[in-house]
Amino acid sequence: MRKRKEADRTTGADKYREAARAFACPTCGAGIGQSCIGANGKGRVSVHQARGDLGRPRVRYxxxxxxxxxxxxxxxxxxxxxxxxxxxxxxxxxxxxxxxxxxxxxxxxxxxxxxxxxxxxxxxxxxxxxxxxxxxxxxxxxxxxxxxxxxxxxxxxxxxxxxxxxxxxxxxxxxxxxxxxxxxxxx
Ligand SMILES: [Zn+2]
The missing domain is CATH 3.40.1440.10 (GIY-YIG endonuclease)
Structure with a gap:
């Protein structure tokens, strides 16, 4: 479980990251459920763009x-x-x-x-x-x-x-x- 500063509040960004973490990251190779890895080798809060796109395919009318x-x-x-x-x-x-x-x-x-x-x-x-x-x-x-x-x-x-x-x-x-x-x- 990730800690939240404000309990019971899920922001759009949170949902976006959660959906993206259902996929391995094509950019940094982080596995399913793991955080993306930044340039310094540490986990990043945000997911890489390419991974984000996997979690939220562009909806196009x-x-x-x-x-x-x-x-x-x-x-x-x-x-x-x-x-x-x-x-x-x-x-x-x-x-x-x-x-x-x-x-x-x-x-x-x-x-x-x-x-x-x-x-x-x-x-x-x-x-x-x-x-x-x-x-x-x-x-x-x-x-x-x-x-x-x-x-x-x-x-x-x-x-x-x-x-x-x-x-x-x-x-x-x-x-x-x-x-x-x-x-x-x-x-
Ligand atoms: Zn990544």
């Missing part, structure tokens, strides 16, 4: 879902954009966002969903993708700057909520827009 993610519009567009995320089969939008790096944002949404993010947008993506469905990222507006992309984002939240799409946007401003649209429906 691309391997599982690449063919289920489609982009409508130029995913390599430069500058700020407003985008929407839609379930292709139903045509239902689940989210509207803005970003200065569209392709990077698509990757981060998909990888967040794959890695088990609890964000509502990630859960929505995961539900569709893990059931074999296809998700579309639509370039809705190309914008001059960030401020404009935020205005357009709010505009599209209003448009899509009016059309009956149930958006999972969490911004207070967006929730207010969505609520206002729903109140109108009630009247």
């Amino acid at each position: 691309e391997n599982a879902w690449a063919s289920q993610i489609e982009v409508v519009g130029d995913m390599h567009v430069e500058g700020y954009v407003t985008y929407g995320i839609r379930h292709k089969a139903t045509g239902q939008f689940g989210y509207v966002g803005q970003t200065g790096h569209f392709s990077k944002r698509i990757r981060s949404h998909a990888s967040g969903a794959y890695r088990g993010s609890k964000k509502r947008v990630a859960c929505g993506l995961r539900d569709i993708l893990s059931a074999g469905g296809t998700v579309e990222f639509l370039l809705l507006e190309r914008c001059e700057n960030e401020a404009q992309s935020l205005v357009m984002e709010a505009k599209w939240v209003g448009i899509l909520a009016t059309e009956g799409h149930s958006l999972t946007n969490r911004w207070l401003d967006h929730q207010r827009i969505i609520r206002e649209v729903q109140d109108l429906d009630v009247l």
Whole structure:
């Protein structure tokens, strides 16, 4: 048993090292369960990178879902954009966002969903993708700057909520827009 300064607390780094120690180290040759050996011949707290990689193979959504993610519009567009995320089969939008790096944002949404993010947008993506469905990222507006992309984002939240799409946007401003649209429906 290793001693801990604070009892009952397992950090992410602890878990990472434990998982890695289930393998012999390719760098220093430390056996299963043993500590890695540093340059001075003494045990090190951290495991070598190559051993860490064995314990935590990179989870890449691309391997599982690449063919289920489609982009409508130029995913390599430069500058700020407003985008929407839609379930292709139903045509239902689940989210509207803005970003200065569209392709990077698509990757981060998909990888967040794959890695088990609890964000509502990630859960929505995961539900569709893990059931074999296809998700579309639509370039809705190309914008001059960030401020404009935020205005357009709010505009599209209003448009899509009016059309009956149930958006999972969490911004207070967006929730207010969505609520206002729903109140109108009630009247
Ligand atoms: Zn090692």
